[in-house]
Amino acid sequence: MPSSEEVYDKVRDTLIDALGLDDDEVTQEATLIGDLGAESIDFLDIVFRLEKEFDIKIPRGDLFPENLAAADSGFVEDEKVTAAGIEQLREKMPHADIDAFAADPKVSEIPNLFTVNMICSYIATRLS
Numbered sequence: 001m002p003s004s005e006e007v008y009d010k011v012r013d014t015l016i017d018a019l020g021l022d023d024d025e026v027t028q029e030a031t032l033i034g035d036l037g038a039e040s041i042d043f044l045d046i047v048f049r050l051e052k053e054f055d056i057k058i059p060r061g062d063l064f065p066e067n068l069a070a071a072d073s074g075f076v077e078d079e080k081v082t083a084a085g086i087e088q089l090r091e092k093m094p095h096a097d098i099d100a101f102a103a104d105p106k107v108s109e110i111p112n113l114f115t116v117n118m119i120c121s122y123i124a125t126r127l128s
Contacts, residue, residue, distance in 0.1 A: 001127050001128060002127065004120065004124060007120050007123050007124050007127070008028060008116075008120050010053050010054065010123075011050070011116060011119050011120050011123060012026045012116065013053075014046065014049045014050055014053050015032075015036065015046065015116065015119075017049065018042060018045050018046050018049050019036055019037065019038055019042060019046075021036060026116060027116065028115070028116050028117040028120065029115060029116070029117060030115060030116050031111065031112045031114060031115050032046075032111075032114040032115065032116070032119075033111040033112075033114060034111065034112060036116075038114075043064045046119075047063055047064070050063075050119070050123065054123055054126070054127065056123075056126050056127070058126070062122075063119065063122050064114065065092040065093060075088055076107055079106060079107050079108070080105050080106055080107065081101075081105040081106075081107060081110070085105070086098065086101075086102050086105060089101070089113070093113060093118070094125075095118055095121040095122040095125060096113040096114075096115075096118045096121075097113070097115075097117075097118070098113070101113055
């Protein structure tokens with residue numbers, strides 16, 4: 001199994017190629033959307049490249065769950081994710097830092113859960 005540094009290096013290189021970034025733009029704390037400029041269509045390419053790079057299969061919606069804050073889900077109230085919604089996030093995204101998000105669970109902050117570190121954590125779990 002590769003070390004966490006090796007996983008990060010491969011994830012970083014994958015994101016650089018997929019998003020056309022410079023080496024110094026990709027840090028472990030960088031958010032995919034806000035910091036790296038990824039769009040939803042890029043997520044498909046990223047998953048494809050990660051599967052190829054790590055020789056794993058990533059089921060649809062496993063790394064990047066869809067409709068996390070759908071208005072009809074009952075998990076959002078007054079533009080904030082409810083306690084039940086937080087639990088749902090923990091279940092769907094065990095590799096993300098939900099504790100930090102839960103401190104101020106604004107729906108508008110959900111995209112910030114998708115970080116380089118989250119991807120590394122997901123890949124490490126899949127490889128172990």
